[in-house]
Amino acid sequence: MKGRLTHTVEIPVRFNEVDALGIVWHGHYLQYAEEAREALAVMHQINYLHIHENGYMVPIVKMEVDHKSPLTYGDTMIIEAVYLDSPAAKMIFECSIYNKATKALVATVKSIQVFTDLKGNLQLTYPDFFQQWREETDWE
Amino acid sequence: MKGRLTHTVEIPVRFNEVDALGIVWHGHYLQYAEEAREALAVMHQINYLHIHENGYMVPIVKMEVDHKSPLTYGDTMIIEAVYLDSPAAKMIFECSIYNKATKALVATVKSIQVFTDLKGNLQLTYPDFFQQWREETDWE
Amino acid sequence: MKGRLTHTVEIPVRFNEVDALGIVWHGHYLQYAEEAREALAVMHQINYLHIHENGYMVPIVKMEVDHKSPLTYGDTMIIEAVYLDSPAAKMIFECSIYNKATKALVATVKSIQVFTDLKGNLQLTYPDFFQQWREETDWE
Amino acid sequence: MKGRLTHTVEIPVRFNEVDALGIVWHGHYLQYAEEAREALAVMHQINYLHIHENGYMVPIVKMEVDHKSPLTYGDTMIIEAVYLDSPAAKMIFECSIYNKATKALVATVKSIQVFTDLKGNLQLTYPDFFQQWREETDWE
Numbered sequence: 001m002k003g004r005l006t007h008t009v010e011i012p013v014r015f016n017e018v019d020a021l022g023i024v025w026h027g028h029y030l031q032y033a034e035e036a037r038e039a040l041a042v043m044h045q046i047n048y049l050h051i052h053e054n055g056y057m058v059p060i061v062k063m064e065v066d067h068k069s070p071l072t073y074g075d076t077m078i079i080e081a082v083y084l085d086s087p088a089a090k091m092i093f094e095c096s097i098y099n100k101a102t103k104a105l106v107a108t109v110k111s112i113q114v115f116t117d118l119k120g121n122l123q124l125t126y127p128d129f130f131q132q133w134r135e136e137t138d139w140e
Numbered sequence: 141m142k143g144r145l146t147h148t149v150e151i152p153v154r155f156n157e158v159d160a161l162g163i164v165w166h167g168h169y170l171q172y173a174e175e176a177r178e179a180l181a182v183m184h185q186i187n188y189l190h191i192h193e194n195g196y197m198v199p200i201v202k203m204e205v206d207h208k209s210p211l212t213y214g215d216t217m218i219i220e221a222v223y224l225d226s227p228a229a230k231m232i233f234e235c236s237i238y239n240k241a242t243k244a245l246v247a248t249v250k251s252i253q254v255f256t257d258l259k260g261n262l263q264l265t266y267p268d269f270f271q272q273w274r275e276e277t278d279w280e
Numbered sequence: 281m282k283g284r285l286t287h288t289v290e291i292p293v294r295f296n297e298v299d300a301l302g303i304v305w306h307g308h309y310l311q312y313a314e315e316a317r318e319a320l321a322v323m324h325q326i327n328y329l330h331i332h333e334n335g336y337m338v339p340i341v342k343m344e345v346d347h348k349s350p351l352t353y354g355d356t357m358i359i360e361a362v363y364l365d366s367p368a369a370k371m372i373f374e375c376s377i378y379n380k381a382t383k384a385l386v387a388t389v390k391s392i393q394v395f396t397d398l399k400g401n402l403q404l405t406y407p408d409f410f411q412q413w414r415e416e417t418d419w420e
Numbered sequence: 421m422k423g424r425l426t427h428t429v430e431i432p433v434r435f436n437e438v439d440a441l442g443i444v445w446h447g448h449y450l451q452y453a454e455e456a457r458e459a460l461a462v463m464h465q466i467n468y469l470h471i472h473e474n475g476y477m478v479p480i481v482k483m484e485v486d487h488k489s490p491l492t493y494g495d496t497m498i499i500e501a502v503y504l505d506s507p508a509a510k511m512i513f514e515c516s517i518y519n520k521a522t523k524a525l526v527a528t529v530k531s532i533q534v535f536t537d538l539k540g541n542l543q544l545t546y547p548d549f550f551q552q553w554r555e556e557t558d559w560e
């Protein structure tokens with residue numbers, strides 16, 4: 001493992017994201033995490049669009065969400081996204097979501113993506129452009 | 141463990157659920173699984189509303205999704221939901237999502253919910269109404 | 281005006297589409313209507329993908345929704361979509377949404393789309409492929 | 421008409437809100453507008469929750485959206501929400517959505533809500549608590 005990359009985003013809870021009890025619906029956390037992953041990825045040029053332009057896709061194969069405390073309307077969350085380099089041909093992200101005001105941990109979202117070509121064929125090794133990116137990246 | 145309960149639902153993919161590449165966005169699987177869980181729960185009177193009327197909530201604390209193959213616009217999925225009785229005070233569901241036409245396994249969604257009172261206090265043992273339900277249920 | 285085309289689809293309300301009061305959130309009606317429009321469009325080969333392959337896009341410029349009665353969890357809706365041919369270079373749809381069980385009118389959704397090229401330039405006349413489609417279509 | 425109330429909110433476009441062509445899906449504008457309406461309503465204590473606590477609901481009966489220019493990922497919108505007092509028992513909002521960077525008008529969203537009691541019965545005149553609010557409000 002070469003190292004990690006980190007990035008932090010801030011997202012306000014929207015009115016339509018809370019349910020009848022005033023709590024954010026659990027399904028929304030996947031889009032919050034995707035927002036944080038994509039922001040990190042754009043900074044390092046490994047976002048969906050860039051990967052697609054190189055002839056590959058990175059579908060999610062595994063997702064784990066742990067919920068620790070709720071968010072309500074009016075809250076703002078801070079998401080710390082971490083990209084973890086993997087020896088195998090995978091993209092691994094771990095996002096920690098915090099309540100901005102209370103600093104409480106709200107949830108963690110771990111995801112694993114694999115590489116396929118544009119026809120959906122699984123790539124067992126990193127595509128060349130991505131391997132080159134790994135070599136040139138200034139890892140933390 | 142007393143046993144399990146099962147129920148199957150059928151859900152057509154909607155046009156707005158597929159992304160630019162024609163594939164269902166990964167986040168939608170959480171609502172598909174919720175649909176299947178709720179349908180099973182309504183049949184056995186352990187749905188959100190019924191639980192709330194008894195003075196409790198069942199927030200999701202853990203969620204695991206494994207993606208095996210994609211769904212596209214025009215596909216219909218079959219979801220087999222399984223409720224697994226737990227000795228601890230938890231609700232555990234495992235949903236298997238299949239492509240109706242090809243029978244291919246599309247994804248599995250495992251979820252764990254805990255019991256809280258309406259103020260959000262965690263219940264370490266099953267609430268009485270739910271314990272009674274466990275005793276009276278005709279488990280598979 | 282050359283005439284109209286019609287198509288009917290059936291959509292069950294999903295659990296996550298109802299709000300705290302058990303009523304479908306008003307914003308979901310736009311995706312219901314899109315589902316019906318797209319189903320009609322696929323049948324007549326004027327769906328988004330087909331139009332895009334011909335080098336054009338059809339962004340929505342106007343949308344009107346009238347809500348007549350609510351839908352709740354467990355309801356199924358019937359949507360009658362009507363495509364109205366326009367002398368001007370526009371796509372006009374009118375969707376009527378009914379409660380399948382009660383036959384009550386739930387909502388109407390009217391939409392207007394224009395043609396642009398792939399760079400977003402507005403087309404003041406019908407693109408050739410679409411004009412040909414209009415001539416060859418068996419209008420009701 | 422007694423006057424108007426205004427409020428402005430700022431909302432960043434989220435990654436999952438853009439479609440294959442990089443454009444915000446038209447249906448999302450309804451939640452953007454709701455966010456702006458609710459923010460204004462909370463400031464003036466006429467939000468959904470406050471109205472419900474007084475024994476009434478305010479379902480949307482009419483919605484009109486005009487799209488002028490697109491939003492893409494990375495854009496932030498500014499929404500100017502206007503509440504227009506009505507002589508009839510209705511809540512009328514007009515929201516103008518602008519691109520924060522370019523100042524371009526993106527869309528306008530007009531909505532009409534009526535008052536019902538908690539059983540859904542239409543109110544032909546303003547409820548007392550709301551009439552009192554109208555009298556006491558410092559209209560622009």
